[in-house]
Amino acid sequence: MAQVLLVEDDSALRTSLSRGLSERGHAVTSAVTAMDGLNRIVAHKPDIVVLDIGLPDLDGREMLRMLRAASRVPVIVGTARGGEDEIVSVLDSGADDYVVKPFSAGHLDARIRAVLRRGGEQQTAPEAIVVGGLRVDPATRSASLDGEPLELNPREFDMLHYLAARAGQVVSKRELLTEVWQLPYGGADKTVDVHVSWLRRKLGETARQARYLHTVRGVGIRLAAPDDSGDR
Numbered sequence: 001m002a003q004v005l006l007v008e009d010d011s012a013l014r015t016s017l018s019r020g021l022s023e024r025g026h027a028v029t030s031a032v033t034a035m036d037g038l039n040r041i042v043a044h045k046p047d048i049v050v051l052d053i054g055l056p057d058l059d060g061r062e063m064l065r066m067l068r069a070a071s072r073v074p075v076i077v078g079t080a081r082g083g084e085d086e087i088v089s090v091l092d093s094g095a096d097d098y099v100v101k102p103f104s105a106g107h108l109d110a111r112i113r114a115v116l117r118r119g120g121e122q123q124t125a126p127e128a129i130v131v132g133g134l135r136v137d138p139a140t141r142s143a144s145l146d147g148e149p150l151e152l153n154p155r156e157f158d159m160l161h162y163l164a165a166r167a168g169q170v171v172s173k174r175e176l177l178t179e180v181w182q183l184p185y186g187g188a189d190k191t192v193d194v195h196v197s198w199l200r201r202k203l204g205e206t207a208r209q210a211r212y213l214h215t216v217r218g219v220g221i222r223l224a225a226p227d228d229s230g231d232r
Contacts, residue, residue, distance in 0.1 A: 002026050004049075006018060006029070007032075007037035008030065038067060041067065046073060051076070053077060053079045129161070134203075134212060143160055156195060160199060171221055173220055
């Protein structure tokens, strides 16, 4: 199955999950601290990382940010808090999925398989998307506007890529929360609004003078090239 690195400082949970995942065919190694986890990721290159937020030496979100500067290994974050703010925080830090404690090895196994399946689908030679002067490349997770690179955080890139892949279409905030934030039961529209505002700033536009990101009141967001926006 998969080479799994489990970064968890709770010895009982670590032992239970390691045993349960091993019984399901995974090869499991473990780390107790964030720094040990980072070293093992570099040395052993696991297929997926299961990361606890509450580590003794470093907050799991900070470890994830450090990891994302050097690796795109899939990461599932385990958190004891299932509120929207916590979930948005871990996903914005670069997590691919999350599980809320307590969870079983069977539940975690299903999440691991789902994340790796999505990753396999994404590896089928994704092509860069060009909309006007905007270029979004999912293979390198990079974007540029008029030839200038855009500095985007992981969630900003994911949202821009999702909208660019549907250029000209109106995408609802509920759809963005479900598909980009992986919140199947929706969430607060303000989460999307804030990220749209950040994206607009980086694209050099405002809500009043939109070039690429257009709000359709009461419906959602449409990304379109300036000449195709319909707002000339």
